[in-house]
Amino acid sequence: MGTISEIYESASADGPKYRAVADAIRGAIGAGTLQPGDKLPPVRELAWQLSITPGTVARAYTCLTDDGIATASVGRGTFVADPEANRHAARDRHFAHDNTAEESDLVNLFSPRLPDMGQVALIHDAFAQLSERPALDLLNYPTRTGYAPARRAALRWLADSDLGEVREKHVVLTHGGQSGVSLVMQAVLKGRWPVILVEELSYPGFRRAAELLRADVVAVPMDEHGIIPQALDEAASRHEAQLLCTSPEVHNPTGIVTPPERREEIAEVARLRGFHVLEDDCYRLSRASGPSYRKLLPGQGWHLSSVSKTLSPALRVGFAVAPDGLEGRLRRAAEHGYFGLARPLTDLTEDLLTRDETYRVLDGVRKEYQRYVRAAVEILDCSDLVWHEDIPFLWLPLPRGWRAGAFVRAAEAHGVQLRSADDFALRDGFAPHAVRLAINAQVSLKSFEAAMWRLRRLLEDLPDQIEV
CATH class of the missing domain: 3.40.640.10 (Type I PLP-dependent aspartate aminotransferase-like (Major domain))
Incomplete structure (x- = not known):
């Protein structure tokens, strides 16, 4: 026993499916079934073999590339990394996972998601400082x-x-x-x-x-x-x-x-x-x-x-x-x-907004968002795209043939969640065929770039039934 399918089927059902897939691939590498340089099965093929969604397999592949176990090449596929390169691979660790993001097979671009550039540690420290505030502040109305x-x-x-x-x-x-x-x-x-x-x-x-x-x-x-x-x-x-x-x-x-x-x-x-x-x-x-x-x-x-x-x-x-x-x-x-x-919240606000470190964190957030915005602009390569590197979302007018609602559904089927222009219009108001792409800096830059490539392919491959 050593194939991906065999190891996956014998694994415990506990935990997210994408982790089980990633662990199965690691197991196949450990068993020698997969060698350095071997190409991993295409996402849709492996998803069919394991009876899971393509998004789950894509998430597993992203985890493996983030950890240096695999390497991805646009247009060629995903390959088992060389062990020596694996030990020295640079990792993009500049993002913060929450429990929801860990369990999701989708890249959520519905609303902007902040990177942790040090603000979590600042907030924790500010909460600790609250214990030094006068006791009567907690016994009276503000x-x-x-x-x-x-x-x-x-x-x-x-x-x-x-x-x-x-x-x-x-x-x-x-x-x-x-x-x-x-x-x-x-x-x-x-x-x-x-x-x-x-x-x-x-x-x-x-x-x-x-x-x-x-x-x-x-x-x-x-x-x-x-x-x-x-x-x-x-x-x-x-x-x-x-x-x-x-x-x-x-x-x-x-x-x-x-x-x-x-x-x-x-x-x-x-x-x-x-x-x-x-x-x-x-x-x-x-x-x-x-x-x-x-x-x-x-x-x-x-x-x-x-x-x-x-x-x-x-x-x-x-x-x-x-x-x-x-x-x-x-x-x-x-x-x-x-x-x-609440008084503790106002005290926390006072503490955070008077710290010089807070404003250095804000600069770090801005620069981190810029990395993701630039990646999106480069990959989408669309002249109609409205963007600015200091704005944590992009506005994408769709090419003729795509309606906003249909594009949003197609994007979600490919593992990317977006918001349609309809969400921002009055019920009986005007809504162009466009979508908003929010920057999610809580996924790795590689995962975000992969989502952008999926969107680009959708933009290039118009639906079978052209809607005008």
Whole structure:
């Protein structure tokens, strides 16, 4: 007994199947059935032999190449590595597995996933420091003055945003970015059926928050620079809109960056029509490219940031910044809704955001994301691809013949999860045939590159039935 199939069939059924496949191949190498330089069976052939999915075999092959047991050559296949090369093979270890990722046969590009560039150790240490805080902090309700150190620390986090004059009193700590969206809506909206404007493709959380507040949502057409000012003026006038929710620095999902000149035009429409503007700035990894709407629209511009996309989504900490004079409305919405963040969480936030190491970690996260973005751009080699190396997702308009829904289903069948443009459009709104590819830096770069090659082959091999 020494073939892959024999060893696999005799193995215990416990544990993930891809590990059993990888162990079976290791066993076949140890038994001498497979020799250095031997080509491993094609993924689909071995999957058929073992009655498992191709994604499971592909995951096993990735583990073997990551460990130096095998080598992969694009267009040729996967081969047993030479033992001497195996001992000295360079490994790409710059990623963090969680239990879900370990068990999955898919490369999940549904939402960006952060690499661990040292922030986990920082968070662990910050939690340890909490034990040194005064005991009475854990026996009393938090107060406004008690939150002040964390709000001041948030100002450092926000320092690379062009917010205009901003002080600690303008900042409200939120339970992540989505909580901040809801709080601003509560602070701004009036009447029985308020209207909120969003880009025709936009972050779905805007719509979800609006639904909770029984507000109507109206989509505004876009071009390559973002919201079209004339269309915004018409929509605001027709619907008597009270709030525009937008993302000019990193538009989700297209990656568009709205230039300063266009922002000025949009701000002028808001001044003329009297509606507020909420800027969601949670995805930006580098310094702001232009003035925020909070700066352009004193009294009407609100800003939102969080640590979720750049440091840790598990902490659920965000920062809503009110216009001068309206901070009381925002603070009351938070206090009446949940009294404020838990005191240990605010202490943790203060600790993390005042550490110089935290900002070095952020730079490391940005650089690691860049490696994955560059790999995707090089492999996909698509002129229509919208990307920036400091944005943790890419926007891919599909070639004629592919519909977004069909492409997403085909990609998942090949082990890659994506989001369709439909996910970002209103139910009766416009959705182009395009998909968003989020950067998953919690899988190895080799696994990510393999996923990109699978997507490229799909793009090149149009479906049998051309859809127009």
